[in-house]
Amino acid sequence: xxxxxxxxxxxxxxxxxxxxxxxxxxxxxxxxxxxxxxxxxxxxxxxxxxxxxxxxxxxxxxxxxxxxxxxxxxxxxxxxxxxxxxxxxxxxxxxxxxxxxxxxxxxxxxxxxxxxxxxxxxxxxxxxxxxxxxxxxxxxxxxxxxxxxxxxxxxxxxxxxxxxxxxxxxxxxxxxxxxxxxxxxxxxxxxxxxxxxxxxxxxxxxxxxxxxxxxxxxxxxxxxxxxxxxxxxxxxxxxxxxxxxxxxxxxxxxxxxxxxxxxxxxxxxxxxxxxxxxxxxxxxxxxxxxxxxxxxxxxxxxxxxxxxxxxxxxxxxxxxxxxxxxxxxxxxxxxxxxxxxxxxxxxxxxxxxxxxxxxxxxxxxxxxx
Ligand SMILES: Cc1cc2nc3c(=O)[nH]c(=O)nc-3n(C[C@H](O)[C@H](O)[C@H](O)COP(=O)(O)OP(=O)(O)OC[C@H]3O[C@@H](n4cnc5c(N)ncnc54)[C@H](O)[C@@H]3O)c2cc1C
Numbered sequence: 001x002x003x004x005x006x007x008x009x010x011x012x013x014x015x016x017x018x019x020x021x022x023x024x025x026x027x028x029x030x031x032x033x034x035x036x037x038x039x040x041x042x043x044x045x046x047x048x049x050x051x052x053x054x055x056x057x058x059x060x061x062x063x064x065x066x067x068x069x070x071x072x073x074x075x076x077x078x079x080x081x082x083x084x085x086x087x088x089x090x091x092x093x094x095x096x097x098x099x100x101x102x103x104x105x106x107x108x109x110x111x112x113x114x115x116x117x118x119x120x121x122x123x124x125x126x127x128x129x130x131x132x133x134x135x136x137x138x139x140x141x142x143x144x145x146x147x148x149x150x151x152x153x154x155x156x157x158x159x160x161x162x163x164x165x166x167x168x169x170x171x172x173x174x175x176x177x178x179x180x181x182x183x184x185x186x187x188x189x190x191x192x193x194x195x196x197x198x199x200x201x202x203x204x205x206x207x208x209x210x211x212x213x214x215x216x217x218x219x220x221x222x223x224x225x226x227x228x229x230x231x232x233x234x235x236x237x238x239x240x241x242x243x244x245x246x247x248x249x250x251x252x253x254x255x256x257x258x259x260x261x262x263x264x265x266x267x268x269x270x271x272x273x274x275x276x277x278x279x280x281x282x283x284x285x286x287x288x289x290x291x292x293x294x295x296x297x298x299x300x301x302x303x304x305x306x307x308x309x310x311x312x313x314x315x316x317x318x319x320x321x322x323x324x325x326x327x328x329x330x331x332x333x334x335x336x337x338x339x340x341x342x343x344x345x346x347x348x349x350x351x352x353x354x355x356x357x358x359x360x361x362x363x364x365x366x367x368x369x
Contacts, residue, residue, distance in 0.1 A: 002028045004348065005181060005193040007170045007207055009035040010042040011334060012326045013199035014153035015341020016348070020197070021160035023345060028191070029162060030183060032169035032203070036150035039272055041201050041304050045147050046250040047334035048235045050087040051109045051140040054099045057364070059107035060357035061336055066140065069338035077152040085248060087141030087235035088124055090117075093134035096239040101136055111139035126232040128291045141235045143250050144334060170200075170207055179322050197324045197348045202269035202306040204314070204327040211314055213367060214328040216269040217305045219261055220279045222287070222297035224254040230295040231255035238290035246290075254298055259286035260331050262307060275300045305331050315340060315358075315365040317347055324348040 006017045009031030021027045036042050051062050066082075074081050091097030104112060113136070115123070120135040129135060157164060165187070172182040173196065180192045200207050202216035224231035226249050233255075237245040246257035267273075280300050287294045307330040308314065314328045326344035333340065343353040353359050 001192040001194060002026060003193070004028075004195050004197065005030060005191065006197045006199060007181070008032075008199035008201060008203075008327075009164055009166070010040050010199065010201055011150065011153070011337040012201070012329060012340060012344070014150065014157055015338050016197055016199055016326055016344040017162045017164075018153060018156045018160055019342045019345035020348065021157065021162045023349065027162045029157070029164040030168040030170050030181065030191075031164060031166050032185070034166050035154055035164065036147065039304070041306060041329070042146065042150055042334070044303065045145065045253050046247050046256055047144040047146045048087065048245065048247050049082060049140075049142045049144055049335035050138050050235065051112070052087065052089050052100055052104045052136060052138045052237075054096070054103050056103050056107035057357055057361050058332075059104055059109060061339060061355075062140075064355055064357065065336050065339035069342060073149075073152065073156070073338050076156060079148060079152055081149050081152065082142040082144050083250070084142050085235050087138040087237070088120065088127060089136045089138060089237050089239060090120065090127065090129045090133045091239035092132065096241070096243070097134050100239055101134060104136070104138075109138075109140065113137040113139065124232065124234060124236070126230060126292055127236055128238070128289055143235065143247055145251060146334060149334075149337075173207060173323070175320055175323070195322050195324070195348055197326065197344060199326050199344070201327055201329070202304045204306065204325065208318070208323070208325065210318065211325055211327065211367060213308045214306050214314060215266045215308070217261055217264070217307050218267040218273070219258060219303050219305055219331065220275055220283050221256060221258040221301055221303055222280070222283050223256055223299040224249075224295035225298040226252065226254045228254060228295040230291070230293045232291070236290070240289070244286055244290045255295070257287055257291075258283065261305075262311070267304070269304055273302070275302060307331070310364065312364045313340065314367065315344055315347060316362075316367065317350065318367075321350060
């Protein structure tokens with residue numbers, strides 16, 4: 001019998017497995033394909049970090065992750081994983097921009113500057129800032145090297161003695177007096193476990209049907225050609241009816257840009273659908289109001305969100321305390337991944353998280369929402 005099985009070897013599963021192993025647990029990760037594969041959510045080269053959020057809870061969680069968890073992972077691996085790049089938030093002062101501005105200022109982020117639209121237009125000429133917009137310059141912003149983070153976590157996990165089984169999809173969990181998993185793929189069979197932590201991203205409800213609050217949503221993401229003069233060289237987000245965002249060129253990729261799709265029908269997370277011409281045109285239309293001139297999109301690809309209605313992840317023990325979940329990290333969970341993995345390791349062991357912002361808001365991370 002394995003002491004602790006982690007289902008899913010994306011960012012959440014690897015970060016959790018690392019912390020569990022460091023707490024002395026025997027850990028096996030079962031990953032349906034390969035960690036960081038391009039049919040899930042953790043693939044690609046770049047993710048944005050920022051403190052600007054619509055809820056003080058996330059300002060606090062980002063602060064904790066940036067103060068403790070990212071530096072720890074960087075120190076343990078001897079690699080720098082976050083490149084400081086400011087983030088420019090803009091939009092009509094009422095509505096979504098106003099809510100983000102208030103929440104972030106109220107939470108006491110100091111490295112935050114309010115710019116007049118005139119000076120912001122001069123400093124960031126590629127952005128479609130209007131004369132009536134509010135503008136915040138978030139000096140805590142950065143670009144996370146996503147693919148290197150996954151590699152570094154794989155190395156840490158191996159070093160900590162975790163066994164990562166790839167091509168090992170979990171097809172069922174049996175919860176009798178003995179807890180066991182049915183595993184398909186290259187090495188089919190049953191595996192008994194004392195505890196299971198499910199970090200299966202957009203496929204979580206397929207493993208645990210009661211976690212139906214997590215919905216898979218396919219996102220369409222475009223990249224400008226490297227060096228395109230129309231592409232912004234900072235992190236940015238236009239907040240109006242929804243969130244449209246972009247990151248600068250990074251590690252050989254041109255600037256990345258997309259809209260945040262949170263509504264509409266759920267997608268099948270197991271089916272790869274190519275990006276259609278209509279979707280590329282729709283992405284250009286979404287980007288239109290956010291950029292002075294939308295660059296030619298040299299590449300367009302998809303990435304899956306695992307998203308709850310509130311965009312709060314699920315991070316909880318189930319009624320059966322042998323089973324816990326960390327999933328539904330939505331389109332903003334990468335920056336929090338190492339912190340959420342630390343918290344999940346403690347939740348799985350039935351302990352307090354040790355993170356005040358999480359403990360006070362625990363109900364937001366449960367199943368009833
Ligand atoms: C387009 C896009 C842009 C984003 N931008 C940002 C950003 O700028 N900043 C930010 O902070 N965050 C961002 N995110 C969010 C972040 O990337 C995700 O929240 C995070 O990567 C989710 O990691 P995960 O481990 O929960 O999920 P995943 O990476 O999807 O991992 C889940 C793993 O579980 C495996 N699995 C599934 N079912 C089974 C099964 N039955 N058995 C075994 N294994 C299974 C899958 O194969 C997969 O490897 C973005 C996400 C997307 C899609």
